[in-house]
Amino acid sequence: MDVAALEERLRRLEDKEAIAELIATYGPLVDGGAADDVAAQWTEDGVYDVDEITMNGRDEIRSMVRSKNHQGWIAGGCAHFLGPVKITATGDEAVAVCHSLMIVNRGGDFEKDPEFVVRRATAHHFELVRGSDGWLVAKRTSRVLDGRAEAPALLVKGAHGKRA
Numbered sequence: 001m002d003v004a005a006l007e008e009r010l011r012r013l014e015d016k017e018a019i020a021e022l023i024a025t026y027g028p029l030v031d032g033g034a035a036d037d038v039a040a041q042w043t044e045d046g047v048y049d050v051d052e053i054t055m056n057g058r059d060e061i062r063s064m065v066r067s068k069n070h071q072g073w074i075a076g077g078c079a080h081f082l083g084p085v086k087i088t089a090t091g092d093e094a095v096a097v098c099h100s101l102m103i104v105n106r107g108g109d110f111e112k113d114p115e116f117v118v119r120r121a122t123a124h125h126f127e128l129v130r131g132s133d134g135w136l137v138a139k140r141t142s143r144v145l146d147g148r149a150e151a152p153a154l155l156v157k158g159a160h161g162k163r164a
Helices: 003-031 035-039 058-066 068-076 150-159
Strands: 042-050 053-056 078-082 086-090 093-105 116-131 134-144
Touching (some): 003 035, 058 068, 078 116
Parallel strands (some): 042 134
Antiparallel strands (some): 086 093, 093 116
């Protein structure tokens, strides 16, 4: 194998690692209420399309993290777990797909008997672009896995490296 081929192979591996790290960082940032850091994961005009809301641009994503509803989840105790992630990167564009679980405290006594439950299981489809600052989310589509055909279809498209 020549040096150019090795360099290309290394770049693909580095790209996948950077994308996986970006996606893995979402949970700790959103659960920590770090609105600016969460918004910075998207391009300026990036889209975050969740079942009940579509956010366009960093300002709307930042507002979601700062919202009364989201702050209530944080105050009550919640954790977003994403991954593992399947990534298909081609040049400066990539598609990634993963599941997530949102775990919330249902009000149990933290000292004696905490009660954490899975609030939702979600399918996530990411369309990413490489910019001057590295990889960013251009579009994230998230659908709860509640039996509707849309969520599994997102998973299959992403697993095959196809856009939503």
